[in-house]
Amino acid sequence: MISYFGLLFMMLYLSSFFVVLGAESWFLLWVGLEINMISFILLIYKKNTMNVEVSLKYFFIQGIGSAMLLMILTLKSSYFSEILILILSYKMGVGPFFFWFPNFCEGISWISCILVMTLQKLIPFIFFSMFICFMIWVILLMSMMIGVLGCFNECNMKKFMAFSSIHYAGWMMLSTFMGSYLWILYLGGYLFMMFGVLLSMGHKNILNTSDFLNFKNPLLFFVSMINMGGMPPMLGFFLKWWIFMYMLNFSMEMLWVVVIFSVLMFYMYCRLVFHLMMGYQFNYGFRSFINKSFMTTTYEYVYMGAMFLTP
Numbered sequence: 001m002i003s004y005f006g007l008l009f010m011m012l013y014l015s016s017f018f019v020v021l022g023a024e025s026w027f028l029l030w031v032g033l034e035i036n037m038i039s040f041i042l043l044i045y046k047k048n049t050m051n052v053e054v055s056l057k058y059f060f061i062q063g064i065g066s067a068m069l070l071m072i073l074t075l076k077s078s079y080f081s082e083i084l085i086l087i088l089s090y091k092m093g094v095g096p097f098f099f100w101f102p103n104f105c106e107g108i109s110w111i112s113c114i115l116v117m118t119l120q121k122l123i124p125f126i127f128f129s130m131f132i133c134f135m136i137w138v139i140l141l142m143s144m145m146i147g148v149l150g151c152f153n154e155c156n157m158k159k160f161m162a163f164s165s166i167h168y169a170g171w172m173m174l175s176t177f178m179g180s181y182l183w184i185l186y187l188g189g190y191l192f193m194m195f196g197v198l199l200s201m202g203h204k205n206i207l208n209t210s211d212f213l214n215f216k217n218p219l220l221f222f223v224s225m226i227n228m229g230g231m232p233p234m235l236g237f238f239l240k241w242w243i244f245m246y247m248l249n250f251s252m253e254m255l256w257v258v259v260i261f262s263v264l265m266f267y268m269y270c271r272l273v274f275h276l277m278m279g280y281q282f283n284y285g286f287r288s289f290i291n292k293s294f295m296t297t298t299y300e301y302v303y304m305g306a307m308f309l310t311p
Helices: 004-021 026-044 049-074 080-092 095-106 110-117 119-130 134-151 157-175 182-201 209-214 218-229 235-248 252-283 286-293 298-307
Strands: none
Touching (some): 004 119, 026 049, 026 110, 049 080, 049 095, 080 095, 080 119, 080 134, 095 134, 110 119, 110 157, 110 182, 119 182, 134 157, 182 218, 182 235, 218 235, 235 252
């Protein structure tokens, strides 16, 4: 049951987005970003030693980023756009500033993980869409590469999804070049896919690949992973396909780089699914996987059907 304080913090969290969207000055944008940070910390905070440590670490990291952001907003610099993009990348934990993000995700709940991987990127990407510059290309390519490399031999599920989120952040940055609001569609699609991962776990706290046998619905997790990997004819495939079509008219060299990163990331998801399937095969037999997969509710069937979207 949600407490009154939890409801208050959630309303404060949602109001921060409206503050940013309705802001008419840089100062109000900065205030909205700070309200968002504080309300998010209050939402994820729990009274245990590990969570307090993680919350404080997040507060200090975001505080440093906010101080740098306020400084650059008050100074007139010829490299304003580039510095702003670097500061926002640091606050999101993408590109070369990824070092704090996977460990932070490891110490919070799955619901908090999904929030920080999706909605917490909304305000920074509003800034990204306002300042299209070469620095975004550098950050997005590094994010895609780091996301792929980080997923290699990563058995911790939260860290795996954190690196996956860093990789997807690169795709969202790429979508900012295609139109003013296409990145919102991409972010919404990623949130939809992440919801499938959460739904497949039920109330289980899946931490490592060794816990795969505890999935509430392994079939839903299987579908969610191949969807995020970009298997046609699923939503994840069409989100990437739109970007591929844009890249054809922009730069073939960059297109090949993006395709290579996409294929490597798809391999990472397939390897994760392989571990899931083999776990059931060796421990209970494949029939157990099928039987458990069909112990599902109507809304989960609707969700899996919605994943197979066509343009």
